[in-house]
Structure formats: C-alpha cells, structure tokens
Amino acid sequence: MEIHIREIHDPEVILQIVDLEVAIWGDPSDTIRPGTMLALLHEGGLLAGAYDQDRLVGFVFGFPTQHPQRHHSHMTGVLETHRGTPAALQLKRFQRDWCLSRGYEQVVWTFDPLRGVNARFNFHKLGITFSQYIPNCYGPMKGINTGAPSDRAYAVWELRSERAYRRIYAPQAEPELEGVPQANTVQREEPLGLELGLEVPRLLFQIPEDWGQILAADPKLALAWRDHSREFFAHYLARGYRAVEFVRHPNRYLLERER
Structure with a gap:
C-alpha cells in the first residue's frame, strides 16, 4: 500500500x-x-x-x-x-x-x-x-x-x-521496567486500588486493553476507569511527574518525576 x-x-x-x-x-x-x-x-x-x-x-x-x-x-x-x-x-x-x-x-x-x-x-x-x-x-x-x-x-x-x-x-526499544512500582491494582479489567503515596523516580499506571469496547458494552465500568485515571493523573502530575512512555501487554503508562 x-x-x-x-x-x-x-x-x-x-x-x-x-x-x-x-x-x-x-x-x-x-x-x-x-x-x-x-x-x-x-x-x-x-x-x-x-x-x-x-x-x-x-x-x-x-x-x-x-x-x-x-x-x-x-x-x-x-x-x-x-x-x-x-x-x-x-x-x-x-x-x-x-x-x-x-x-x-x-x-x-x-x-x-x-x-x-x-x-x-x-x-x-x-x-x-x-x-x-x-x-x-x-x-x-x-x-x-x-x-x-x-x-x-x-x-x-x-x-x-x-x-x-x-x-x-526508527523503531524504539521498549523501556526497562524491572523494579518500577505500579500505582494501581487491576484485576480482570477492573480498577481495584490506587496508591497515592509513592515517592519514587518512576512509576507505572495500568489502563484497560480496550477502553472503547468497555465504554460501549459496560458504561458503568468505563466511568469507573475514568474516575480512577482522573484521580491518578491529577495527583501525580501535580507532584511533578510527567508521562514519558506507553507500553503494551498490559497497557501501562510510565511516568518520571521532573521535580
């Protein structure tokens, strides 16, 4: 093509x-x-x-x-x-x-x-x-x-x-994530918990594999994800973190602290 x-x-x-x-x-x-x-x-x-x-x-x-x-x-x-x-x-x-x-x-x-x-x-x-x-x-x-x-x-x-x-x-190598803590807990595509007390140079945040599909099939769960992610980003971005990478399997953001 x-x-x-x-x-x-x-x-x-x-x-x-x-x-x-x-x-x-x-x-x-x-x-x-x-x-x-x-x-x-x-x-x-x-x-x-x-x-x-x-x-x-x-x-x-x-x-x-x-x-x-x-x-x-x-x-x-x-x-x-x-x-x-x-x-x-x-x-x-x-x-x-x-x-x-x-x-x-x-x-x-x-x-x-x-x-x-x-x-x-x-x-x-x-x-x-x-x-x-x-x-x-x-x-x-x-x-x-x-x-x-x-x-x-x-x-x-x-x-x-x-x-x-x-x-x-050019294609880029995936970032090294061993030892990087994840701020949220996810089970079967449901957000179960969020840790807002992390004080680390880098941290991860997981999102669903296909939120658009969830929005169409289960609006209540989609809204739970919206609230969950809003709370996470509002908290950590205000504390000097910046989203710098996105990795797959599972879908996760990598944030780094700037200040």
Missing part, C-alpha cells in the same frame, strides 16, 4: 473532510464547518490529506496558537480500513516537516488517555510527553465518545528533540 500526503486548500475537498470526520468519530453534530476550516487555513492553518491512490483515507488539521512557535494539532484521523497502515504516521511526519519549515518548534494536541492504541502511537511512534490532564475537556460528546466525560491528556511534541526525530523514523 502506497500512501500519499497532500496539502488541501480546495473547498470541494474540504467538504470530503467533513464526511471523513463523521466516518472516523461517528458524530455528525460535532464536525468543523467548511467555512471555519477555510478561515483557519487562510490564517496559517494546516490541512493535509492521506490518499490511498485517489481515495481520501485520513487527514490532519491544525492551526497557530498564541505562542508563535507552537502549532495546535486539532484533529488527526484515519478511516478504520487504514488503521495499522503507514497513513497516520505519514500524516504526522508531513505535519512535523510543514511546521519546522514555518518556524514552529512544538506541536500540541489532546487525546483520551484511556485509549491505548492512540497513546501507544503518540508515545512510541512520535515521542510526545504530557504533564497536563484536562477533566471533561470538551464537555459531553457523542459518537464513539458517548457516555463518559471527555477527559484529555495535553500532548507536547518537541519537534527538534532527538527523542522525536529518532522515534518518528
């Missing part, structure tokens, strides 16, 4: 982006109006599409912020048929090159910290970190997000860092 990335300015193609938003996130009431998107592009925003031959299968959209060297990446999405392909990574590579060519040093965005596939991609493939957690960031949402507060982690991608460069172009 050969994916091509193209920058988009054509209003007719932008109409396709709206359809793509609905296909990816399942909420026709929460799409960006084409006119609004065009206005943001005229003011220095980026819209690029991922094409499989002539078919639009994904996109990335971002815009300037109040900080001259920071770009906000508002949406990156790929159709389910093309998840696991190079499409998402190529979109982010394109975004990185585009931003660097315009003087940006940093790209930021939000993501749901309970969705392990996204977390793995953000940390392992891109090299982001986060030290900010925003409860109910967007208020009530629909589509794939129906039924839970829209808590989000605030990802920071340092474009010129060696960490980002190495990860976006």
Whole structure:
C-alpha cells in the first residue's frame, strides 16, 4: 500500500473532510464547518490529506496558537480500513516537516488517555510527553465518545528533540521496567486500588486493553476507569511527574518525576 500526503486548500475537498470526520468519530453534530476550516487555513492553518491512490483515507488539521512557535494539532484521523497502515504516521511526519519549515518548534494536541492504541502511537511512534490532564475537556460528546466525560491528556511534541526525530523514523526499544512500582491494582479489567503515596523516580499506571469496547458494552465500568485515571493523573502530575512512555501487554503508562 502506497500512501500519499497532500496539502488541501480546495473547498470541494474540504467538504470530503467533513464526511471523513463523521466516518472516523461517528458524530455528525460535532464536525468543523467548511467555512471555519477555510478561515483557519487562510490564517496559517494546516490541512493535509492521506490518499490511498485517489481515495481520501485520513487527514490532519491544525492551526497557530498564541505562542508563535507552537502549532495546535486539532484533529488527526484515519478511516478504520487504514488503521495499522503507514497513513497516520505519514500524516504526522508531513505535519512535523510543514511546521519546522514555518518556524514552529512544538506541536500540541489532546487525546483520551484511556485509549491505548492512540497513546501507544503518540508515545512510541512520535515521542510526545504530557504533564497536563484536562477533566471533561470538551464537555459531553457523542459518537464513539458517548457516555463518559471527555477527559484529555495535553500532548507536547518537541519537534527538534532527538527523542522525536529518532522515534518518528526508527523503531524504539521498549523501556526497562524491572523494579518500577505500579500505582494501581487491576484485576480482570477492573480498577481495584490506587496508591497515592509513592515517592519514587518512576512509576507505572495500568489502563484497560480496550477502553472503547468497555465504554460501549459496560458504561458503568468505563466511568469507573475514568474516575480512577482522573484521580491518578491529577495527583501525580501535580507532584511533578510527567508521562514519558506507553507500553503494551498490559497497557501501562510510565511516568518520571521532573521535580
């Protein structure tokens, strides 16, 4: 499969982006109006599409912020048929090159910290970190997000860092975790306990293997996970920890203390 990335300015193609938003996130009431998107592009925003031959299968959209060297990446999405392909990574590579060519040093965005596939991609493939957690960031949402507060982690991608460069172009070894304590106890995908008294350089926090599936099948358990993770991140991020890695089997965040 050969994916091509193209920058988009054509209003007719932008109409396709709206359809793509609905296909990816399942909420026709929460799409960006084409006119609004065009206005943001005229003011220095980026819209690029991922094409499989002539078919639009994904996109990335971002815009300037109040900080001259920071770009906000508002949406990156790929159709389910093309998840696991190079499409998402190529979109982010394109975004990185585009931003660097315009003087940006940093790209930021939000993501749901309970969705392990996204977390793995953000940390392992891109090299982001986060030290900010925003409860109910967007208020009530629909589509794939129906039924839970829209808590989000605030990802920071340092474009010129060696960490980002190495990860976006080469596979990285898994971190050594022997002896690193885990702050929570999980049994059969249920959060059972949380230790808030750890004073260690590094610690782990486990999340479900597929929280999206839990949200669809067992909303009560999904909300328990939201409350559990919110309490954890609020506590440890406020004490100087930063999320620096995400490992699989089981899904766990690795946090390091900065101060």
